[in-house]
Amino acid sequence: MRAKSVNSMGALHPILFFAVMYVVVLFFSIFICSSLFYSCKSNGARLAKKSAPAKQQAAPSQVSTAVVLR
16 A cells, blocks of 8 residues: 655645734734824824814805795
């Protein structure tokens, strides 16, 4: 009978999968945590300078509607 041989890549597949997933999750967690840190660190005056106040449109002071009667 022929002896069964195990492919080394097939045997390492779960280990490589978890190693790659660890690197991807580590990258995303660093990105998310750093963005949360910088958003909490910024002060209100700095945010007020960045966003310009929106121009308000003049609302009509009087609205007229037509009523049709038969």
